[in-house]
Amino acid sequence: MDAVSQDILKTISELQTLPSLSAFALGGGTNLALQFNHRISDDIDLFCPDIIGREGFQKIQKEVSDYYGNKAGRFDNPCDINDQFIFLRFFINTDSGSVLKVELLQNMKNIYPIEIKDNIRLLSKTDIGLFKLVSASNRATKKDIYDLDFITNEIPIVDLYKELKSKMSKFSEEKTRQFLI
Numbered sequence: 001m002d003a004v005s006q007d008i009l010k011t012i013s014e015l016q017t018l019p020s021l022s023a024f025a026l027g028g029g030t031n032l033a034l035q036f037n038h039r040i041s042d043d044i045d046l047f048c049p050d051i052i053g054r055e056g057f058q059k060i061q062k063e064v065s066d067y068y069g070n071k072a073g074r075f076d077n078p079c080d081i082n083d084q085f086i087f088l089r090f091f092i093n094t095d096s097g098s099v100l101k102v103e104l105l106q107n108m109k110n111i112y113p114i115e116i117k118d119n120i121r122l123l124s125k126t127d128i129g130l131f132k133l134v135s136a137s138n139r140a141t142k143k144d145i146y147d148l149d150f151i152t153n154e155i156p157i158v159d160l161y162k163e164l165k166s167k168m169s170k171f172s173e174e175k176t177r178q179f180l181i
Contacts, residue, residue, distance in 0.1 A: 003033035004041045007094040012044055012120055015102070018067060020060040024048045024104065025114045025121040027128055029147050034117065035125065036150050039143070043101040047108035047123060053083030060088060060104060068092055109171050111163065125151055129160045130167060 008030060015021055028045035032038065052060075057077065064072050075090040088104040108131070112124035129151040135144045152160070 003037045003039060004030060005098070007096050007098050008041060008044060008100060009118075009120075011092055011094065011100055011102075012046075014067065015044070015046065015064070016119075016121055018060070018063045020056070020063045021046065021104075023050055023052075025110070025123050027105075027108065027123045027131065029143055031122050031128055032125070032147050032150060034120070034122070038150050039146060043103070045103050045105065047110070048104070048106045049109050051084055051107045053106075054080075054086060055083075056106070057086060057088045057104070061090070064090065064092075109167070111167055126155055126160070126163060129155055130164050133157075133160050133164055 012026055012030075016024065016026075024046040025048075026034075026044070027047040028043075029039070030041040030044055033041040054077075061075050065075075071093045072090055073093075075088065077086055078089055080086045084107060087106065090102055092100045092102060094100060110123050110127040111130070112127055115122045115124060129148065132144050132148045132151065135141070136148055148157075
C-alpha cells in the first residue's frame with residue numbers, strides 16, 4: 001500500500017516551490033502517512049509558524065492560480081476573523097483526474113526544527129503529535145485518534161502532554177494564539 005499517492009507527492013513538491021509558500025511545511029496526517037505508511041492520505045495540510053495575514057494568503061492564491069491555472073479553484077477562507085485567525089482552503093485537479101483538498105494554516109508554532117525528506121519540508125512527529133492531541137480533544141475525528149495512536153508508539157502520550165503544557169505556556173500571549181490552542 002502506498003499511503004500517499006504520487007499525485008499528492010507531486011502536488012506537495014510543486015506547492016513548496018512557490019515563493020509565497022517557502023515558510024510552509026507539511027503537517028497533519030499526510031506527513032504521518034509518509035513516515036508510517038499507516039493509512040491512505042487524501043489531502044494536503046501545510047503549516048506556517050508565522051502570521052502572514054490576509055495579504056499573504058491573497059499572494060498565495062495568486063501564485064497558486066498562476067501556477068495551476070484552471071486546475072486550482074474553489075478558494076475559500078473558512079475562518080476569516082482577522083489577520084491572525086484566517087486560513088485558506090482550495091482544491092487542485094491533478095493530471096490523473098483526482099481532486100485534492102489543500103489547507104494552508106498560519107501561526108502554527110512548531111517547537112522542533114523542520115525536517116526535509118525527499119525534498120519535502122515536514123513538521124516533526126512531536127509537533128504533529130501536539131496538534132493531534134489538541135485536535136483529538138476538540139473535534140476528535142477517527143483519523144486524528146488513529147494518527148495519535150501511531151505517534152504514541154514512538155512518543156509516550158505523557159511526554160506529548162508535558163510538551164503541550166510547555167508549548168501552551170510559551171505561546172500564551174494574544175499575538176501567538178493559534179486556531180487549535
